[in-house]
Amino acid sequence: MTQNNLGNVLKVLGERESQTARLEEAVAAFREGLKERTRERVPLDWAETQNNLGTALGALGSLENGTARLEEAITAFREALEEFTRAHFPLRWARTQENLASAYGILFANTREPHYLDAALEAVDGALAEYRGSDAAYDIGSAERQREKILAAKRML
Numbered sequence: 001m002t003q004n005n006l007g008n009v010l011k012v013l014g015e016r017e018s019q020t021a022r023l024e025e026a027v028a029a030f031r032e033g034l035k036e037r038t039r040e041r042v043p044l045d046w047a048e049t050q051n052n053l054g055t056a057l058g059a060l061g062s063l064e065n066g067t068a069r070l071e072e073a074i075t076a077f078r079e080a081l082e083e084f085t086r087a088h089f090p091l092r093w094a095r096t097q098e099n100l101a102s103a104y105g106i107l108f109a110n111t112r113e114p115h116y117l118d119a120a121l122e123a124v125d126g127a128l129a130e131y132r133g134s135d136a137a138y139d140i141g142s143a144e145r146q147r148e149k150i151l152a153a154k155r156m157l
Contacts, residue, residue, distance in 0.1 A: 003033030004049045011056045020063055026056040039083070047083035050076045051096050058103045065110050073103045086130065091139075094130035097123045098143055105150060114157055120150050 007029035014022030030053035039046040054076035061069035077100040084092040104120035107113070124147045131139040 001033070001037070001045070003029045004037065004045075004052060007033060007049075007052055007056060011052070011059065014056070015059055018063070020060055023056055023060045023063070027053065027060065030056060043083045044089075047080040047092075050080040051084070051092075051099060054080065054096075054103065055099055058099070058106060061103070061110070062106045067107060067110060070103050070107045070110070074100060074107075077103065086126075090130045091134055091136065094127040094134075094136075094139065094143075097127040097130075098139075098146065101127065101143075101146055101150070105146070105153070108153060114154070117150055117154050117157075121147070121154070124150060 007026045010022050010026035010029060014020070014024075014026055030049055033049050034046065034053070037045045037049050054073040057069045057073035057076060061067070061073060077096055080096050081093065081100075083089075084096050086093040101120040101123035104116045104123065108116035108120065124143055128140065128143045128147065131143055
């Protein structure tokens with residue numbers, strides 16, 4: 001848990017800087033935390049750490065303008081979604097879907113490959129449906145803004 005918390009603090013610090021060092025440290029902390037927070041022992045904590053790892057990798061990917069970190073982020077989010085199922089944890093599922101949409105959006109920005117926008121739209125639409133069903137106003141607004149950015153990018157193609 002401490003490694004996960006450390007990773008979160010380093011990720012926030014790293015997002016405020018233009019350098020990647022803190023984000024690299026955050027990724028390392030999350031990976032270290034996953035050694036103890038295993039899926040077998042604590043599946044929900046494992047999924048939370050996978051989701052956090054994905055957000056740190058996504059932040060790195062947006063700074064590096066490449067694809068490798070973003071693909072790792074997508075893998076981490078998909079791993080988290082194996083435990084954060086829509087049926088059992090709808091809001092965690094939706095937030096992870098929104099994070100997944102963000103990673104796909106950055107991948108599109110870095111590669112200009114339209115299928116990433118389609119994947120982003122599918123993920124954010126799923127999140128929005130769940131948010132609306134839960135009346136999660138803040139989350140609805142965030143996802144709607146993300147959806148509008150995706151649609152704007154699609155119109156530019």
